[in-house]
Structure formats: C-alpha cells, structure tokens
Amino acid sequence: MSDRDEDDAVAGAFALGTLDPEDRRAAEQRIAQDPAFARTVAAWERRLAPLAAIPEAVEPPAELWTRIEQATILKATNVVPLRRARQWQFGTIASLAIAASLAAFIVLQRPEPAHVAVLAPIADGTAVLLAIDGSNGHLTVRPTGAIRVPTDKDLELWALTKGDTKPRSLGVLPAEGRTLVASLRPDTQLLVSLEPRGGSPTGQPTGPVVYGGTLTQIN
Amino acid sequence: MPDSAPLADDTATLLHRCAYGDRVAFRALYDRWGAKLHGIALRIVRQPSLAADATQEAFVQIWQQAHRFDPERGSAEAFLVTLVRYRALDIARRTAREVLGYEGADEPDDSPDALSRMVSSAEGIALKRCLERLEPSRRKMVTMAFVDGLTHGDLAQKLSIPLGTVKSAIRRSLLSLRECLAA
Numbered sequence: 001m002s003d004r005d006e007d008d009a010v011a012g013a014f015a016l017g018t019l020d021p022e023d024r025r026a027a028e029q030r031i032a033q034d035p036a037f038a039r040t041v042a043a044w045e046r047r048l049a050p051l052a053a054i055p056e057a058v059e060p061p062a063e064l065w066t067r068i069e070q071a072t073i074l075k076a077t078n079v080v081p082l083r084r085a086r087q088w089q090f091g092t093i094a095s096l097a098i099a100a101s102l103a104a105f106i107v108l109q110r111p112e113p114a115h116v117a118v119l120a121p122i123a124d125g126t127a128v129l130l131a132i133d134g135s136n137g138h139l140t141v142r143p144t145g146a147i148r149v150p151t152d153k154d155l156e157l158w159a160l161t162k163g164d165t166k167p168r169s170l171g172v173l174p175a176e177g178r179t180l181v182a183s184l185r186p187d188t189q190l191l192v193s194l195e196p197r198g199g200s201p202t203g204q205p206t207g208p209v210v211y212g213g214t215l216t217q218i219n
Numbered sequence: 220m221p222d223s224a225p226l227a228d229d230t231a232t233l234l235h236r237c238a239y240g241d242r243v244a245f246r247a248l249y250d251r252w253g254a255k256l257h258g259i260a261l262r263i264v265r266q267p268s269l270a271a272d273a274t275q276e277a278f279v280q281i282w283q284q285a286h287r288f289d290p291e292r293g294s295a296e297a298f299l300v301t302l303v304r305y306r307a308l309d310i311a312r313r314t315a316r317e318v319l320g321y322e323g324a325d326e327p328d329d330s331p332d333a334l335s336r337m338v339s340s341a342e343g344i345a346l347k348r349c350l351e352r353l354e355p356s357r358r359k360m361v362t363m364a365f366v367d368g369l370t371h372g373d374l375a376q377k378l379s380i381p382l383g384t385v386k387s388a389i390r391r392s393l394l395s396l397r398e399c400l401a402a
Contacts, residue, residue: 061271
C-alpha cells in the first residue's frame with residue numbers, strides 16, 4: 001500500500017470515527033499541521049456525511065436553545081465615555097459595525113444622549129449593539145447590516161425595566177428599523193424577539209430573543 | 220433531514236448569515252437542524268444529557284466557526300454533521316458510555332429501509348450505491364461505526380472478531396468506497 005493510500009486510510013478512519021483515542025489525537029495534531037492531510041480528511045468528511053441521514057431526528061430538551069444563547073451572547077456591557085460617543089456620528093458607528101461584519105441593531109435615543117452603552121457580544125469581541133439613551137423620549141432602532149426575517153415572522157422590540165420580571169412590548173420592529181416614542185430608564189434591557197407575523201399574540205415574547213442589550217447611565 | 224436542493228441551499232445561506240453575526244439566521248439554523256444534530260449525537264453518546272451537551276457544543280462552534288464553511292469544499296450539511304459528530308465522539312471517548320442506553324431505531328442501520336434515507340441528495344444516492352457494493356458484513360461495520368460512533372476496538376468487541384481483522388476490513392471498505400465514488 002502506498003503512502004498516499006496509507007494516509008487516505010487513516011484520514012478515512014478519522015472521519016468515520018473508528019480510530020482509537022490515541023490514534024485519533026495523533027490524527028488531530030496532523031490535521032492542524034499538515035494542510036494536505038487536512039484536505040484528505042475533509043474529502044472523507046464530505047464522502048461519508050450522507051450516512052448522517054440514518055439516525056432519526058430527536059427533539060432536544062426545551063432549554064437547550066437558552067443554553068446555546070447564553071453560550072453565544074456575552075451579557076457584559078462595555079461602557080463607552082460619553083464624549084467619545086458624541087463624536088461618533090451615526091454613520092461612523094454603522095460603518096464600524098459593518099466593517100466588523102456584523103448585522104446588528106443600533107439603538108439611539110436622541111438628541112443629547114445622556115447614557116450610552118456598547119454591548120459587545122459573541123465570541124469574537126466585536127460590537128453588535130449600541131444604545132444611547134436620550135432625554136426627549138425618542139428611540140431610534142436601526143440595523144447596521146441587512147437582517148432578513150423569515151416571511152412568516154416579525155421582529156418585536158421589548159423593554160424590560162430593571163426589577164420587572166416581564167418585558168413590555170415596544171411594538172413590531174421592521175427589519176429596516178424604526179423610530180418610536182419610549183421613555184426608558186437606565187438599566188432597562190432592550191430585547192428583540194422573533195414572533196409570528198404581526199407580533200406576539202400573548203403580549204409577552206413567545207419566540208427566541210435574537211438581540212438584546214442593557215442601557216447604562218454615564219456620569 | 221432536510222431533503223431537497225432548495226433547503227440545502229438555504230442551510231448554506233443561513234451559515235453564511237451566521238458568519239456575519241445574524242442571530243435570526245442562527246435561530247433558523249437551530250430550528251431546522253437542532254433535532255437532527257441532537258439525534259446524531261444521541262446515537263453516539265447514548266445518554267440524553269450528554270447528547271444535549273454535544274449538540275450545544277456543536278451549535279456554539281457553528282456560531283463561532285460559520286466563517287470557515289467553504290461551499291467549494293463541501294456541503295453545509297456535511298459541515299454541520301461533522302461538527303456534531305466530532306463533539307459527540309470526543310464526549311463518548313471522555314466518558315465511559317453506558318452499555319445500555321438510548322438504542323435508537325428498531326431496524327438495523329444497514330437495512331434497506333435505513334439506507335434508503337440517504338437518497339435525499341445526489342451525494343447520498345452515490346454513497347448508498349457504493350455501500351451496497353460492499354460485502355454485507357463490511358457494510359454493516361461501516362454504518363455501525365459511523366452511526367454509533369464505534370472505534371476499531373468497540374467493533375471488534377461488539378462483533379467478536381479480532382481487532383486486526385476489523386482494522387483491515389474498515390481500511391479495505393473505505394478504499395473501495397473511495398474508488399466507487401470516484402468512478
């Protein structure tokens with residue numbers, strides 16, 4: 001058997017999953033160091049993947065999505081000094097966020113921002129949500145990139161005041177964003193959930209929360 | 220498993236959107252694939268709580284690594300399936316799996332009915348045809364290994380045949396699959 005066949009057999013056994021633990025670890029190291037071997041493994045992954053049609057689908061536990069959400073959205077709020085935030089014009093922020101390759105919502109309450117928060121996300125540390133809390137009660141929500149919502153769904157914006165247990169609806173949020181009147185206290189959480197067309201039928205979020213962040217006061 | 224070409228395209232598109240931080244796309248991917256990937260993991264780790272762990276780890280990786288998906292190199296389905304299988308295999312190797320646990324389907328995985336589930340894609344049709352050309356005992360080994368996440372050692376024990384025989388049978392089966400798929 002040639003070296004090429006030998007490599008191919010090891011790569012195939014790796015993709016199939018039959019290598020014993022020690023051989024599997026050795027193969028993992030080789031994948032990380034040897035691009036040609038990694039490609040051979042990838043070719044086997046592709047060849048064997050249709051076998052995954054055999055196992056039956058089994059509904060995961062209901063709380064699994066929440067666990068995944070918690071593991072992929074960072075809850076921490078990074079506060080940006082107000083002066084710097086004022087210098088950031090809306091477009092600058094939008095283009096920064098687009099440059100960061102993120103489709104996210106910018107939340108602005110204008111004019112004369114009194115509080116500001118940048119909500120930094122996800123694994124790679126790029127900002128997804130900027131919230132500036134103004135004093136005239138106008139809240140503008142804008143996506144920084146294209147957000148496509150399934151045709152049978154709508155996004156709905158919610159405000160959860162600190163200490164409350166139930167969010168109140170601020171209405172359906174078109175994918176292109178909207179401006180609305182809302183008087184929000186600092187520490188209010190803004191949440192966006194995915195709901196049936198026309199918004200939640202119950203007055204409470206019924207679908208998954210897909211964006212979220214907290215307004216924080218700056219002094 | 221999603222079973223038509225437009226859906227296959229949709230999964231690739233959803234992955235692409237995830238790479239751009241789109242949470243709606245991520246949720247849509249979960250809605251479409253959560254139960255399927257969980258079912259794959261459950262067969263390998265055999266315990267519901269471990270299967271949920273594997274599925275969670277897979278989705279976290281999907282979110283973090285969606286940008287690595289390259290449609291030139293393979294289908295979106297293969298990308299998802301590979302991620303969850305490797306997470307489940309890691310967990311299965313780390314934990315002593317219960318011998319008695321989730322048993323899955325009543326029918327053997329190499330039965331015509333089970334194999335017929337593969338025909339929803341061109342790749343699946345080709346692989347099924349090539350699997351059917353293997354000797355039945357080898358076809359059984361390959362499907363058991365993939366679906367139940369069995370190592371060479373596990374197969375030897377389960378089928379009561381020598382380890383060396385298992386290794387060479389798997390090797391020969393893989394090489395004939397490769398040749399058959401390339402033909």
